[in-house]
Amino acid sequence: MASTETSAVKDGDVTGEGVKDGGGDLAGLEAGLDALDTVQTKRTPFRRTFVEKIFPPMVAVALVLVVWQVLVWAKVTDSYKLPAPSAVWDEVQTAWLEGTLLEYIWTSVSRGLLGFLMALAIGTPLGLLVARVKFVRAAIGPILSGLQSLPSVAWVPPAVLWLGLNDSMMYAVILLGAVPSIANGLVSGVDQVPPLFLRAGRTMGATGLRGTWHIVVPAALPGYLAGLKQGWAFSWRSLMAAEIIASSPDLGVGLGQLLENGRTANSMPMVFLAILLILIVGIAIDLLIFSPLERYVLRSRGLLVKS
């Protein structure tokens, strides 16, 4: 009686109306199986992330700087065509000390982000409509994906003629560039929703708008995020095109105007500074906002495969 073995047998006799396999036995078996089968997931330590992800691009950047400096020393071309890294750095410092550096960046970034948010507000419902309503898809689906291949710089001249040289013209160009990307991303996200999820949702009573909200939208999220990422890239590019072509004193100096000013002033360091800032801002927004968001969504779904 004292031994666990006999009490387990007894337990099986009592609980089971003819139970051969005591309830506790099955539970234990199951707990064992669960423990054996469970996959252990752990986050990679920072050291490994640093060695594998952060260190290599740092090496690449350092290498570019070295090659650049060597080319300057070797005098492969005139110094007004290829300024030394130090000359560009001086330009950065001057702009910083004058307090204009952050102003340039903020003028463009605030425009870009605001334009992107507007594109988000228009592109999302548009994408859902195209994805879910057959007639709308047939009517504007091909145009929408065709618009993606149209360089957004093509919209600058008409936008200037329609709206004049002002901020709304900039936003119009951003919208025309980014809305198709965002809408198309959502459409392909919705198209890739496994039919099994839709069937499972339907048997649970998620049909119509409830199905869209509870099943389709969350299932399409990874594709949608990829669309947003691309949408940001398009917003930023469109804005730069607009700023370079349509400069006017009342618009304030953004990074595009800085580049154009550098050209008219024949100042290669300023041109390099502008290009560098445009590049850095584009990458930074992606690294700070979109990549973490995408990684979070993919990781929580077990879709992020660690290499």
Next chain:
Amino acid sequence: MATALAKTADAPAGTSVEYAARIEHVSKSFAGPAGQQLVLDDITLDVAPGEFVTLLGASGCGKSTLLNLVAGLDKPSAGGISTDGRPALMFQEHALFPWLTAGKNIELALRLRGVPKAERRGKAEELLELVRLKGAYGKRVHELSGGMRQRVALARALAQDSQLLLMDEPFAALDAITRDVLHDELTRIWRETNVSVLFVTHNVREAVRLAERVVLLSSRPGRIAREWTVDIPQPRRIEDSAVAELSVEITEQLRGEIRRHGQH
């Protein structure tokens, strides 16, 4: 049970309906390369409240098609199907939503059924306990093993609180040991909840291990070939000699059905 049945929209008024699902002269054909292809031919089958029925057949017998019809995912070409409320459906793939945790998957089913927010968490925990996954509430789907996923899927199906549980080869993708354990689990839960089960499989032993009644379908088109009442007392084991004996008999018949297709 009587009150639950009374709310059935499909039930003819005034008559007493003693079934969880009634399939009457159901046929289904699809447009195929050679014109209309008859997949199901004149199927008539009742599932009594609390009954466990397995539908057994080789490929092409239309067993999954029949299950889809009962689930309301598709319409029969002829005949009628009435069920006691909306049936819950479990698939071979777990079909859990990867953007939700195990617990939230169950809560979504509760929410869609109209359970108030305050009660959902408690009910979800209860259901997880029923499938012996007490600590899994916050687990993501990819963190669970295949067997655990199917148990969460079972809990989610039970969360729909329907009188009829449809299962489409739910254990076919699992390893033998896990499948065996889940058979025991399903039998236990079926007896505890008193839900009716219509279980589709191509595994004869599984059919005999689980069911009170085994229905054999012939293939192309699917017709009911024969039925067996299984009166081996539960819980059975898949290796029981009584289970094996009946399986041999059913397998013989199933092979006969399959052989007919090679003859012309």
